[in-house]
Amino acid sequence: MSFAPEPTFTHGAPPPATQATSSTAILLCNLGTPDAPTAAALRRYLAEFLSDSRVVEIPKPVWWLILHGIILRTRPKKSAAKYASVWLPEGSPLKVWTQKQALMLRGYLGQRGHPVEVRYAMRYGNPSIASQLDQLKADGVTRVLILPAYPQYSGTTTASVFDAVYTWAARVRRIPEFRFVNNYHDDAGYIAALADSIRQHWQKNGQADKLVMSFHGVPERTLALGDPYHCECHKTARLLAENLGLAKDRYQLTFQSRFGKAKWLEPYTEPTLIKLAQAGLKSVDLVCPGFTGDCLETLEEISMEARHAFLEAGGTAFSYIDCLNDSAQWMAALSDLSIRHMGGWPTQSSAEDGQKLAASRAAALALGAKQ
Numbered sequence: 001m002s003f004a005p006e007p008t009f010t011h012g013a014p015p016p017a018t019q020a021t022s023s024t025a026i027l028l029c030n031l032g033t034p035d036a037p038t039a040a041a042l043r044r045y046l047a048e049f050l051s052d053s054r055v056v057e058i059p060k061p062v063w064w065l066i067l068h069g070i071i072l073r074t075r076p077k078k079s080a081a082k083y084a085s086v087w088l089p090e091g092s093p094l095k096v097w098t099q100k101q102a103l104m105l106r107g108y109l110g111q112r113g114h115p116v117e118v119r120y121a122m123r124y125g126n127p128s129i130a131s132q133l134d135q136l137k138a139d140g141v142t143r144v145l146i147l148p149a150y151p152q153y154s155g156t157t158t159a160s161v162f163d164a165v166y167t168w169a170a171r172v173r174r175i176p177e178f179r180f181v182n183n184y185h186d187d188a189g190y191i192a193a194l195a196d197s198i199r200q201h202w203q204k205n206g207q208a209d210k211l212v213m214s215f216h217g218v219p220e221r222t223l224a225l226g227d228p229y230h231c232e233c234h235k236t237a238r239l240l241a242e243n244l245g246l247a248k249d250r251y252q253l254t255f256q257s258r259f260g261k262a263k264w265l266e267p268y269t270e271p272t273l274i275k276l277a278q279a280g281l282k283s284v285d286l287v288c289p290g291f292t293g294d295c296l297e298t299l300e301e302i303s304m305e306a307r308h309a310f311l312e313a314g315g316t317a318f319s320y321i322d323c324l325n326d327s328a329q330w331m332a333a334l335s336d337l338s339i340r341h342m343g344g345w346p347t348q349s350s351a352e353d354g355q356k357l358a359a360s361r362a363a364a365l366a367l368g369a370k371q
Contacts, residue, residue: 025117032124033092037083042076097293153183154229185232189333208283217255277313
């Protein structure tokens, strides 16, 4: 499959209302990705990502020296090799899945009588949140639902997306009406979609001795400062286990992707897998509920590195369960979520616009059929 690049608009561009397909739009926002699996591209991406004070809460002068004096000199080459190991012909897996989810969400909503525009954006990298908001404004959109791809709220992710929207709005005279989705960690449709994907895996491959639910980690101090992320991850895990009928000894919650020397939320994923194997556990299924689309952290860190660690420590079978990606149940749940949050907004358009969106839906369904 192939995707057309997203056009960008400059701030303050006049809004040609005749281009609008609807006055309401959804912007699906994900973390971001480098433009290519190269050291130069990783250096640009990491410089933007790690300069965000929401991500790294270290005094700026000190962090600037560490970032530019050490990290950006050593990490890009290593990270580029990791990205190269999972890179797809169409680009980064995270970007491919996010773009496909946006396209299919537009089709699902159109089928249900809500022919709204749906775009995707990246907090770091391309297409940026600002460039997509520029285009939506230029297209005559007056209401935008900001939908982060993060089910669990964290200041390091969700709030940073909102920051980018506020920063864009500070430079715009006529600001669209915004709504923000904070979280959906306990949404019934999201939990059901996760459970369905796990059951499908079990039906095809059998059930392992234990299900490990690995969430992206954050520094432990964020919990003490009031970030709800830790609690929301635990609630997702509990609800998912209940849906699957798993006893407490049949599943384990962990946190992955630790960065730096500070203490992060525990238990850590890879050390936990090693301990389980050393204690005699032979098989594990691992799922990453906090990621709605497969990416470097799931395909390389988990399916490659964590798998190797578990098997080397004495385990005999390791199964990684794919993220929700473009599963029908997940797209239906995301549609439900979007419709609820757009309640009261006009989501209908003219017959001509409906025909255009019907064509978009057909394209989305055709794209799904090719995968």
